[in-house]
Amino acid sequence: MKNILLPTDFSENSWNAIKYAIRFFETSACNFHLLHVDRLSYMVAGDIPYTATENVIEEVYTKPAKMRLRKVLKQISKTFPEHKKHHFYTHTDYNFFIESIKNFVEEKEIDCIVMGTKGASGLNQYLIGTNTYDVIKKINCTLLAVPENADFNKIKEIALPTDFLSSFDSEILQFISQILKQFKASIRIVHINKAKSELNKDQEINKKIIEDYFVKQEHSFHFLTNKKIEEGIQCFIDSRDINMIFMVAKNLNYFQQILFHSNVEDLSYHLEIPFFVLHEKN
Numbered sequence: 227m228k229n230i231l232l233p234t235d236f237s238e239n240s241w242n243a244i245k246y247a248i249r250f251f252e253t254s255a256c257n258f259h260l261l262h263v264d265r266l267s268y269m270v271a272g273d274i275p276y277t278a279t280e281n282v283i284e285e286v287y288t289k290p291a292k293m294r295l296r297k298v299l300k301q302i303s304k305t306f307p308e309h310k311k312h313h314f315y316t317h318t319d320y321n322f323f324i325e326s327i328k329n330f331v332e333e334k335e336i337d338c339i340v341m342g343t344k345g346a347s348g349l350n351q352y353l354i355g356t357n358t359y360d361v362i363k364k365i366n367c368t369l370l371a372v373p374e375n376a377d378f379n380k381i382k383e384i385a386l387p388t389d390f391l392s393s394f395d396s397e398i399l400q401f402i403s404q405i406l407k408q409f410k411a412s413i414r415i416v417h418i419n420k421a422k423s424e425l426n427k428d429q430e431i432n433k434k435i436i437e438d439y440f441v442k443q444e445h446s447f448h449f450l451t452n453k454k455i456e457e458g459i460q461c462f463i464d465s466r467d468i469n470m471i472f473m474v475a476k477n478l479n480y481f482q483q484i485l486f487h488s489n490v491e492d493l494s495y496h497l498e499i500p501f502f503v504l505h506e507k508n
Contacts, residue, residue: 228256231336231367233263233327233357236294239374243342244298246500247370248306249378250340253408255311259334260298262291263319263326291318324360331367340370362475362503368401369503376500381409381469387416387459388436390429394474398504399439402472405502412444414466418458422451463499471501 230247234240247258295316302314319326330336343358358371384406406413415436417425425433433447452458462468 228254228337229334230256230258231327231330231334231339232258232260233323233339233341234260234295234298235262236298237342239342241298241301241342242374242376243340243372244302245305246372246376246378247340248302248309248312250370251312252309253311256313257334258312258314259317259330259336260295260314261317261319261326261330262295263321263323264291288318292316323357324364327361328365331365336367338368338370339365340372343371343373366475366505366507368505370500371503372500373498375498379469381405381411383466383468384411384413384470384472385416385459385462385466385468386413386472387418387455388432388474389419390417390425390432392474392476393432393435395506397507398474399436401504403440403443406440406443411469412446413440413472414446414448414462414468416448416450416459416462418450418452418455418462420451420453420455468499471499473501473503475503475505 228251230251232240232244232247234244244258244260295318299314299316306312317330319330321329327339331339339361341358341361358369361367361369384402386402402413405411415433437445437447448462450458450462452461459471
């Protein structure tokens with residue numbers, strides 16, 4: 227039984243992520259944990275701040291959040307009446323967002339977090355939100371980030387950007403392999419370098435490990451040269467029918483060039499293509 231955490235702020239963006247998660251895991255027995263996190267604010271009487279009492283917390287925060295979560299459950303039941311393998315649980319918490327997520331990941335033995343990401347507008351905003359960024363950096367759990375315009379369609383091709391500078395552990399390769407089998411999909415391993423150059427010895431070894439692991443599955447390697455990694459990814463996606471991107475968290479320096487920068491004007495993949503961020507187990 228998989229345990230999936232679905233943080234929600236009741237926005238259309240988070241509802242889209244919930245729908246995507248249910249469809250993505252439709253063949254798996256899952257416990258879905260819907261979590262709404264709200265940071266308690268201080269109330270002020272005159273010039274003196276004080277923390278809300280338990281009764282105030284219950285009336286002002288807990289009851290409204292629980293009512294909205296029940297509405298989400300009804301919406302799920304109406305939209306997906308046939309999903310008998312799925313069980314849904316609702317939770318509210320009043321803490322810093324990352325602390326709440328971390329606690330629930332440990333307490334509920336979460337296998338995957340599914341979060342909605344809202345596309346940035348303007349040149350001074352990042353491709354993904356602060357919460358998603360913090361979860362990737364600070365929580366050791368697989369994360370599926372679902373952009374606001376992503377629709378669940380048949381997954382045919384998955385892109386795996388890598389610089390081949392580090393090897394992937396067997397659990398990560400096994401996870402990717404299971405997804406490929408589930409959807410009968412192909413994986414496209416793409417290496418984008420800022421200047422044309424040959425792989426060094428260690429890179430060749432890491433490439434060979436990936437090649438050997440996926441030898442019985444449809445796969446291919448692609449080598450592109452572009453001064454901007456994110457533009458290379460966009461060109462690659464535009465040239466193929468890519469439905470999902472996989473990234474490995476320990477390769478943060480490489481994939482933060484794809485996700486964590488501000489120039490989003492000419493990029494569309496962050497609005498349409500879900501991406502998995504995979505963590506190695508400690």
